[in-house]
Amino acid sequence: MTYDPLTSAIAVPAFDSTEQEVFLQLWRTYDRLKAIEDELFSQFDLTPQQYNALRLLDAAQPGGVQTMELGRRLISRMPDTTRMVDRLEQRGLVSRRRLDDNRRVVELRISPQGQLLLKEMAGVVIEMHQRQLGHLGPRQQQQLVKLLRLARQPHEDDQCDWLET
Amino acid sequence: MTYDPLTSAIAVPAFDSTEQEVFLQLWRTYDRLKAIEDELFSQFDLTPQQYNALRLLDAAQPGGVQTMELGRRLISRMPDTTRMVDRLEQRGLVSRRRLDDNRRVVELRISPQGQLLLKEMAGVVIEMHQRQLGHLGPRQQQQLVKLLRLARQPHEDDQCDWLET
DNA sequence: TGACAACACTTGTTGAAACAACTATTGTCG
DNA sequence: CGACAATAGTTGTTTCAACAAGTGTTGTCA
Numbered sequence: 001m002t003y004d005p006l007t008s009a010i011a012v013p014a015f016d017s018t019e020q021e022v023f024l025q026l027w028r029t030y031d032r033l034k035a036i037e038d039e040l041f042s043q044f045d046l047t048p049q050q051y052n053a054l055r056l057l058d059a060a061q062p063g064g065v066q067t068m069e070l071g072r073r074l075i076s077r078m079p080d081t082t083r084m085v086d087r088l089e090q091r092g093l094v095s096r097r098r099l100d101d102n103r104r105v106v107e108l109r110i111s112p113q114g115q116l117l118l119k120e121m122a123g124v125v126i127e128m129h130q131r132q133l134g135h136l137g138p139r140q141q142q143q144l145v146k147l148l149r150l151a152r153q154p155h156e157d158d159q160c161d162w163l164e165t
Numbered sequence: 166m167t168y169d170p171l172t173s174a175i176a177v178p179a180f181d182s183t184e185q186e187v188f189l190q191l192w193r194t195y196d197r198l199k200a201i202e203d204e205l206f207s208q209f210d211l212t213p214q215q216y217n218a219l220r221l222l223d224a225a226q227p228g229g230v231q232t233m234e235l236g237r238r239l240i241s242r243m244p245d246t247t248r249m250v251d252r253l254e255q256r257g258l259v260s261r262r263r264l265d266d267n268r269r270v271v272e273l274r275i276s277p278q279g280q281l282l283l284k285e286m287a288g289v290v291i292e293m294h295q296r297q298l299g300h301l302g303p304r305q306q307q308q309l310v311k312l313l314r315l316a317r318q319p320h321e322d323d324q325c326d327w328l329e330t
Numbered sequence: 331t332g333a334c335a336a337c338a339c340t341t342g343t344t345g346a347a348a349c350a351a352c353t354a355t356t357g358t359c360g
Numbered sequence: 361c362g363a364c365a366a367t368a369g370t371t372g373t374t375t376c377a378a379c380a381a382g383t384g385t386t387g388t389c390a
Binding site: 014016017018019020021022023026027028029030031033034035036048059075077103122126130131132133134135136138143144145147148149150151152154156 | 181184187190191192193194200213242286290294298300307309310314316321
């Protein structure tokens with residue numbers, strides 16, 4: 001069906017409920033903003049998720065983070081933290097060390113190269129966020145954050161670092 | 166690094182800018198709500214994206230939709246509408262027909278089985294959306310939709326059906 | 331009209347995600 | 361102590377998404 005102004009009412013999706021509309025708007029907005037992230041991070045051969053992992057490891061400095069805990073702290077859940085860390089380790093961005101007092105756990109640390117990469121990226125990352133959402137005023141941004149928190153609050157696990165943010 | 170109340174300030178990610186915080190909150194919220202969708206749709210062996218495609222084709226009834234236009238109308242962009250339609254066609258949920266007056270385009274239609282499936286799902290889908298976001302009041306939902314639209318407005322293509330929603 | 335670009339898909343290939351099954355180590359309880 | 365469950369990670373397999381290249385059809389312009 002071609003786009004016809006006369007029938008444009010059915011050219012855009014009609015929503016079955018306002019809840020559905022909220023979710024679809026959320027999805028669409030995420031998708032558009034994510035495209036901007038993807039484009040920037042791909043220039044450094046990173047996924048947004050990998051960048052986020054590096055940021056978490058960097059924030060934990062000078063300590064390390066256990067593999068499973070990294071998985072729990074990532075923004076979107078990953079059933080497969082191991083292989084993401086594999087890729088980062090192969091590129092020398094993080095290092096693994098099996099702990100002596102509990103040989104089950106592996107402690108992750110960001111490497112000097114990883115820290116250097118984050119430093120190199122810092123400027124353009126901030127620039128990109130500005131392009132993404134800089135057109136919203138501070139009040140609007142606060143309001144949006146508030147509503148997003150409210151929206152997902154019932155769906156956060158307990159014992160999750162995201163509950164209090 | 167284990168979770169320590171004394172150092173909880175660095176246990177949760179610190180944000181480099183409010184714009185970054187907005188995006189991370191958006192991502193996180195999308196991820197949590199998406200998990201709910203995935204769980205429901207997987208019971209019907211569908212992805213949310215496939216369900217969305219069915220809904221679009223259903224709304225176009227009794228007309229059809231061209232493959233490329235379906236791709237443009239989907240909520241999140243897909244570089245590969247063909248193979249998604251392949252899967253739906255194999256299950257008999259949609260039908261393809263090459264047009265006679267322009268043999269390049271393929272017109273898609275939802276099949277009776279597809280319509281039946283949507284009908285069967287209608288109840289539980291509404292229920293799920295209720296669980297997802299029913300805890301927000303109408304005013305909050307409207308406000309959230311407004312801010313989300315505002316957030317992505319500069320990043321929508323022209324000639325995109327989502328501009329006016 | 332005939333070469334060539336544009337269009338609307340389709341197919342091939344590579345890399346990553348999902349889910350489950352597996353290994354090694356440690357806690358626990360009779 | 362010893363069996364058994366729980367924990368922390370790893371590996372295997374199948375499926376899906378992304379990017380690029382290919383096919384058939386139509387518009388266009390010298």
